[in-house]
Amino acid sequence: MKLGKYCVTVMLGxxxxxxxxxxxxxxxxxxxxxxxxxxxxxxxxxxxEHEIYRETHNKKWRRRRWASILFANLLFLVSYALDxxxxxxxxxxxxxxxxxxxxxxxxxxxxxxxxxxxxxLLIGFVxxxxxWLLLGGRTFCSWVCPYHLLSEFAExxxxxxxxxxxxxxHTFNRKARTGFYxxxxxxxxxxxxxxxxxxxxTGILSRALIYGPTVALLWVLxxxxxxxxxxxxxxxxxxCPIGLTYGFVGALSPLKVNYNVKDCHHEGDCRKxxxxxxxxxxxxxxxxxxxxVELGPDCTRCGMxxxxxxxxxxxxxxxxxxxxx
Amino acid sequence: xxxxxxKKPRLTRKERARREFLRTTALAAGVGGFSLLxxxxxxxxxxxxxxxxxxxxxxQYLASCIKCGQCVQVCPVEAISLADIFxxxxxxxxxxxARAQACDFSCDGLQCVLACPTGALTHEINYAHQTRMGFxxxxxxxxxxxxQGEGFHGLIRGxxxxxxxxxxxxxxxxxxxxxxxxFELELxxxxxxxxxxxxxxxxxxxxxxxxxxxxxxxxxPAIAMERIESEGKATHYRPVVFEGCVGCGVCEMVCPTAKxxxxxxxxxxxxxxxxEAQV
Numbered sequence: 148m149k150l151g152k153y154c155v156t157v158m159l160g161x162x163x164x165x166x167x168x169x170x171x172x173x174x175x176x177x178x179x180x181x182x183x184x185x186x187x188x189x190x191x192x193x194x195x196e197h198e199i200y201r202e203t204h205n206k207k208w209r210r211r212r213w214a215s216i217l218f219a220n221l222l223f224l225v226s227y228a229l230d231x232x233x234x235x236x237x238x239x240x241x242x243x244x245x246x247x248x249x250x251x252x253x254x255x256x257x258x259x260x261x262x263x264x265x266x267x268l269l270i271g272f273v274x275x276x277x278x279w280l281l282l283g284g285r286t287f288c289s290w291v292c293p294y295h296l297l298s299e300f301a302e303x304x305x306x307x308x309x310x311x312x313x314x315x316x317h318t319f320n321r322k323a324r325t326g327f328y329x330x331x332x333x334x335x336x337x338x339x340x341x342x343x344x345x346x347x348x349t350g351i352l353s354r355a356l357i358y359g360p361t362v363a364l365l366w367v368l369x370x371x372x373x374x375x376x377x378x379x380x381x382x383x384x385x386x387c388p389i390g391l392t393y394g395f396v397g398a399l400s401p402l403k404v405n406y407n408v409k410d411c412h413h414e415g416d417c418r419k420x421x422x423x424x425x426x427x428x429x430x431x432x433x434x435x436x437x438x439x440v441e442l443g444p445d446c447t448r449c450g451m452x453x454x455x456x457x458x459x460x461x462x463x464x465x466x467x468x469x470x471x472x
Numbered sequence: 473x474x475x476x477x478x479k480k481p482r483l484t485r486k487e488r489a490r491r492e493f494l495r496t497t498a499l500a501a502g503v504g505g506f507s508l509l510x511x512x513x514x515x516x517x518x519x520x521x522x523x524x525x526x527x528x529x530x531x532q533y534l535a536s537c538i539k540c541g542q543c544v545q546v547c548p549v550e551a552i553s554l555a556d557i558f559x560x561x562x563x564x565x566x567x568x569x570a571r572a573q574a575c576d577f578s579c580d581g582l583q584c585v586l587a588c589p590t591g592a593l594t595h596e597i598n599y600a601h602q603t604r605m606g607f608x609x610x611x612x613x614x615x616x617x618x619x620q621g622e623g624f625h626g627l628i629r630g631x632x633x634x635x636x637x638x639x640x641x642x643x644x645x646x647x648x649x650x651x652x653x654x655f656e657l658e659l660x661x662x663x664x665x666x667x668x669x670x671x672x673x674x675x676x677x678x679x680x681x682x683x684x685x686x687x688x689x690x691x692x693p694a695i696a697m698e699r700i701e702s703e704g705k706a707t708h709y710r711p712v713v714f715e716g717c718v719g720c721g722v723c724e725m726v727c728p729t730a731k732x733x734x735x736x737x738x739x740x741x742x743x744x745x746x747x748e749a750q751v
Contacts (some may be wrong), residue, residue, distance in 0.1 A: 227545050239564075240540035240589045247589055253538050257590055260535035267589045268538070320496040330504060338511060339535050340561040345510040346503070350539060354554060354564055358541055363557035385496075388504055 150436065151398060154443030157395035157425050158394050160322030166434045178408060179352055179433045194410035200457035201416065208450025215290045223357050238291070238353035239344070240271060250281070252392040253350070256343055259335035276396060282448075288383065288390050289422070289449035293356065294348040294367065298383060301374040303415020308375070317378045319385040321425070328388040348382065380422055390447075398444035401466035406442060408435040409459040417461060419451035427452060430460075496576065513560030520738045521559070521567035522551050522721060525564050525575060525603035526585040526593035530739065537592035539564030545582035549636045549647045551575045552584060565592075568605075570721025570736055574604070577668045577720065578638035578647045580682055601669055601690035606719025606736040608663075608695065610711055616733035617660035618697065618709040624660035628726050635725055637666065640675070650726070661697055663711050663723035663734050669694035673716075692716030 157163065171179070223241070226234045235242045239253040250272030258264055279287055288295050308314045331343040344350055348367040355361050370382050383390055397403075406429050413432040418424040426443040429435040441464065452461045463469070483491070512535065513519055524543055527533045543566050544552045551573045555562045559656055566584070577600035585593045597603055613619050628650050629635070656660065664670055671689045672682055676689035694716040700708040708727040711723075711734060719740070724732045 234588075235545050236540040236542040236589070240538040240542065242542065242589075249538065249589065257536055257538050259710065261590075263536075265536070265591045267591070271589055318492055318494055319499050320492055323496050323499055326500060327503065331507070334507065339531055340511065340514060340536075340538070341535065342507050342510060344539050345557070345561060346507055347565045350564060354539065354541060358544060358554055361554075361556045363563060366557065381499075385499060403512065424639075 150440075151444075154426075154445075155395075155398055156468075157428070157443055158391070158398075158445040159212035159325045160320065161249045163425055163428050164309045166436055171436050172438075174437055175438050178438060179435070182413075182432065189412070193267050193414060196457050197412065197414045197416055201455060204457075206451075206454045208454050212290055212449055213296065214267060215291060216296045220293050220353065220356055223353065227357055237350070237357050238293075239350050240268075246274060248275050248278075250349075251391070251396065252389040253273055253341070253344060253347075255332070255392065256335045256341040258334055260339050262339075265326065279393060279396045280400050281402070283400045283402035283446075284393045284395070284444060285447040286388060286391045286397070286402070287469065292389075293352040294370075295383065297352070297367070297371055297449075298374060300379055301371045302380055304375050305379050314376055318451065319378065319381065321385065323385045324387070324391055327386050328391045331388050343388060345387065347387075349387075383422055390445075394444045397448075400444075401468075402448065403441040403448055403464055403466070404448060404450075404452065405439055405462050405464035406435065407439050407460050407462070409438060409460070411456075411460040412458060416455045420451040420455050422447055422449065422451075510557075510560050510563070513558060514562065515560075519555070519559045519562060520669040521555065521607055522570055522719070522736060522738050524566050524568060524584045524593055525577075525582050525600070525605060525718075525720075526588075526595075526597050527605070528592060528594055533592050534561045534565055536590045537565045538590050539677065540589065541566070542589060543593060546579070546583040546587045547575075548579050548583070549573055549576055549638075568721060570724045571732060572725075573635050573722030574725035576637050576647065576666075576722050580688070599688055599690075600672065600720075601692075601716065601718060603718045603720070606721070606738045607740040608713045608717050608719065608723050608734055609737050610713070610733060611735040612729070612731060612733040613710065614733075615729045615731065616710065617729065617734075618698075618711060619709050622660060624655055624657045624662060624728055627654050628662060628728050634661060637722070637726070640671065659697075659709060661709075661711070662726045662728060664695050664697055666722055667695050668720055668722055668727050669716055669718060670696075690716050694718070 222234045223237060226232060233244060238250055240249045242248065247267050247270045249268050251272060254268055254272045257268065305316070309316060334342045346366070348370055351361070351363045351367055355364050374381050411430060413430065415430065417430055418427045421427055423445045426446040429440045448463070450463070453463065523533060528536060539554070541554050544554060551568050552566045553569065554564050555567055557563050559565070566581055582598065582600070585595060585597060586706050610616060615626055631651050633651055635650050637650050638647040639653060642648060642653070670693070672688060672690050673693060674680055676686070682688040693714045695713050697709045698712045700710055721736045723734045724736050727734050
């Protein structure tokens with residue numbers, strides 16, 4: 148459980164450090180030592196293997212994920228446009244076949260601003276809480292959030308421009324998101340308005356898709372522009388409190404990505420594609436505290452690292468259902 | 473803003489940390505500032521809006537509304553819209569542009585109230601006459617056809633106008649576009665004959681309350697025509713609003729003058745008007 152606590156602090160912005168030797172289990176230590184002594188021989192081969200894999204491997208999880216984002220968001224649209232009443236409302240709150248669902252962060256904002264707990268909202272909150280507890284918390288981000296999809300396209304352009312050396316990436320301190328989280332919570336409580344909702348590209352996009360385009364989309368466009376030209380995935384990485392809310396849920400979820408250090412080449416391709424590379428700190432040579440170690444709660448379970456890993460060292464794992472290798 | 477690490481030697485770790493700190497400060501100021509800016513239109517009340525039936529007081533309404541639009545989806549006359557970014561904290565919250573399409577309560581059961589997941593539209597009301605959205609006022613008596621003693625012939629607001637109303641005699645269940653329903657009136661009394669509260673009162677008086685439910689019967693009148701005696705000239709009339717008015721906006725919507733002669737004062741209720749009259 149100590150590892151879990153540590154991972155939450157990393158999610159909140161704690162700076163990464165080398166894993167202290169006393170935190171590494173004996174079998175993991177032996178494996179690290181073994182790799183250190185025999186690793187260099189295979190370095191060239193490993194790099195080659197990664198390159199080939201990157202070019203030939205189909206991105207299975209990304210395909211599924213994009214399908215999921217489109218399906219969820221279009222279901223909202225179709226339910227309203229064709230009046231088939233399957234999923235009514237938008238991503239902030241809805242009814243699925245009549246059952247209340249409420250976005251956890253939006254519900255928190257309302258409760259903080261309104262200072263009353265409303266029964267339907269509570270039902271919707273608990274429903275969604277249980278759902279994402281089961282499915283991995285930030286799974287919401289990468290499997291449902293419409294901004295995530297647009298941001299992924301922006302990221303592709305960003306990386307192309309980086310390769311051409313036309314732009315540079317600028318990082319921010321990851322603690323900023325924790326700061327924003329507290330700021331928006333306090334602001335809702337003090338002002339009595341759900342201020343974050345006016346900025347949330349998730350809500351803006353969801354409503355625009357369902358009820359028609361708004362001028363507020365310009366704000367989303369601005370965010371995407373910043374992400375393309377200035378800072379990779381800036382909103383999701385450094386600002387969005389929705390991600391952090393679901394991150395807390397994900398800390399308790401049985402669905403995680405498991406890392407097995409045995410076959411890993413430590414090439415770091417997984418960290419290069421990851422939205423939140425700090426969750427993959429165990430993949431750095433000599434850092435994994437166990438032979439099998441789960442990624443932290445900030446992980447969005449997007450599966451990009453799984454898609455890019457040629458050695459199957461990263462895999463989805465559901466506690467109690469699937470076996471670790 | 474731009475790093476010059478291409479030309480200069482690699483930045484030191486300390487320098488990089490310093491720049492990241494500055495960038496983060498700018499990010500915090502930018503996002504924080506923009507979010508505070510979004511409070512301005514709300515705090516200055518620059519966008520007063522007619523809210524759907526059952527809406528709590530404006531501040532409470534905006535605090536509790538989760539901006540999901542479920543009320544939009546259930547409204548049979550599509551009276552409800554969600555506000556854009558210019559409404560500040562009202563962005564994504566439901567409002568009614570009565571002149572474009574008013575709430576005519578043709579759902580009978582206050583569907584928007586039932587749909588609201590947060591109680592921003594309070595679940596404490598069940599019937600049309602219990603709502604308090606605003607209060608009608610003869611804002612431009614000069615242009616009112618009744619005041620001029622004139623009738624009305626033809627289509628309310630022309631053939632292009634897309635608004636809908638439910639006409640009990642044509643289709644009990646479905647609203648129809650009002651450009652399919654011409655009128656021939658010797659004296660224009662559209663705001664009275666189409667008032668949803670008055671329609672309900674007439675039904676109740678004839679022993680046929682809506683849905684056969686006497687609870688649907690509004691206890692107080694909302695609007696009626698009053699005769700004005702003027703010297704020597706033809707007889708004139710004017711619509712007078714009473715405390716049964718709920719501010720649904722149908723009168724504003726159906727007023728055939730270029731600018732509506734009768735308008736809704738948003739958030740004002742019969743009680744406020746009574747107080748003002750006493751003062």
